[in-house]
């Protein structure tokens with residue numbers, strides 16, 4: 001199982017959009033995918049129609065050792081796509097992890113409890129911070145996927161993100177590698193957006209996916225219908241972009 005942290009400390013980069021819709025496109029292509037919603041805001045859970053606070057033990061309890069991690073897995077409307085939902089209580093869990101020795105390695109232990117061989121890909125939708133939840137995601141991951149909004153204000157953050165990944169690799173997780181940088185919300189009509197993609201290409205070369213995710217209203221609408229874009233608007237440009245990304249992703253990840 002490839003374990004992919006979808007990472008960018010900047011909010012609005014396209015992390016949740018990518019975790020949900022790349023996951024759905026891979027499932028559509030016959031892969032078995034598990035998404036872990038690791039953001040207390042629970043965007044991925046809501047997008048996939050899973051109410052996070054329904055009284056059942058959740059992630060916070062599992063991280064504290066009071067619930068079994070594999071019991072948190074839920075089916076979604078997409079065959080082959082499952083989710084471990086988030087809850088607001090995850091932000092409290094982050095605080096209690098801070099008081100534990102090795103608090104950044106708890107998720108890695110939990111992931112080891114998942115049934116071996118049941119999924120091809122495990123995505124962690126990271127919160128928009130570089131706190132302990134994100135460090136747990138990076139410690140548990142084999143790969144990092146970095147979505148970047150095609151906006152000039154987003155560029156400087158990516159370099160420091162790469163530095164963070166390098167530090168985590170050195171100190172916590174020697175097996176961690178960046179599987180790709182993804183240009184999101186690319187607007188073909190603006191020169192500015194195309195210029196940002198060119199700068200990303202110069203900076204990251206082959207690490208930049210040649211697939212770009214364009215600005216598409218169906219992508220923005222689909223969370224309100226609790227469906228990934230591949231179900232909500234199967235022939236939309238947004239669905240096609242994520243299918244193209246799924247093909248390139250499967251080809252490149254090793």
Ligand SMILES: Nc1ncnc2c1ncn2[C@@H]1O[C@H](COP(=O)(O)OP(=O)(O)O)[C@@H](O)[C@H]1O
Pocket residue numbers: 008010011012013014015016017018043128184185186213214215216217219220221
């Ligand atoms: N390609 C896109 N086209 C249109 N809207 C998008 C696109 N990607 C993301 N959005 C919208 O931008 C907002 C932020 O995206 P999101 O994936 O939640 O970012 P993050 O998880 O990095 O904070 C969401 O409201 C989402 O619907």
Ligand SMILES: [Mg+2]
Pocket residue numbers: 015016017039043125126
């Ligand atoms: Mg998000």
